[in-house]
Amino acid sequence: MRFKKTLNNNIALAEDAEGCEVIVIGTGVGFKKVKGQWIEREQIQKTFRIGSDDKYQRLEQFFNDIPLQVINVTDQIIEHGRNQIGKKLNDSILLTLADHIHFALDRFKSGVDIQNPLHWDIRHLYPVEYRIGAYAVELINEAFEVSLPSAEASSIALHFVNSQFDSGSMNQTIKITQMINDILDIMTNHFGMALDQETTDFSRFVTHLRYFIVRQLNREVLSFKDQQFLYDVLSERYPSSFKCALKIKEAMEQQRGFAITPDEMVYLMIHIERVTSRSDTA
DSSP states (O other), X not given: OEEEEEEETTEEEEEOTTSOEEEEEOTTTTTTOOTTOXXXXXXXXXXXXXXXXXXXXXXXXXXXHSOHHHHXXXXXXXXXXXXXXXXXXXXXXXXXXXXXHHHHHHHHHHTOOOOOTXXXXXXXXXXXXXXXXXXXXXXXXXXXXXXXOTTHHHHHHHHHHHHXXXXXXXXXXXXXXXXXXXXXXXXXXXXXXXXXXXXXXXXXXXXXXXXXXXXXXXXXXOOOTTHHHHHHHHHHHOHHHXXXXXXXXXXXXXXXXXXXXXXXXXXXXXXHHHHHTTOOXX
């Protein structure tokens, strides 16, 4: 790549082989270089395509505000998280998570402690992501010689949850998590039992609920053939799960304005039955 402009000693504006402007990150990548000079591949740790002047201005401001050490630690956390999740993560996670970590470090230095009211829920609804968050807290504490609280793991975990889905902003991910918890509360009260959150069926159900809620928020209609036949068969075969699904339908339609079709009810009944099959109550 050819050097174009220094943003700071470790970040520069460059031009790639296709003539596109990119921002490159690496130790000393912007130090004492002149326009048109080649940047050695070994110097480049990360590359960001720009695409528009507005995006360039935002990226320039971001990289000027965030220290390189924070970016490098964030990148290490993301790489660990990607290996644990085994899925492609949205590229924007480096920006959002680095910004979050930078802010968390500033809060710590200022003695400000912000509690996450969803800490317990996140820990149990997203166990893999929470473990990544716990790893991140340990790494941050060691790298920056601080003592971030363990609850910070849940906030970091949400970044990895959000990055796996094209479901909108972090605020929407928090909203979805709250709705998932509301649905699980309905199930717990209906069956009079604590749900076993360590099972594969529970994990699949939480994933289904997330997609279910995203479809509702986007006003997408799930449709497949013979839904009425399956609806009738399952409601008779699994009467307790059917009653529970009806309670969820009523609550979500009244409180959230959802429009839950028989197609969605079929999947809800199947998942509810799998998660609660050890119970014969209700």
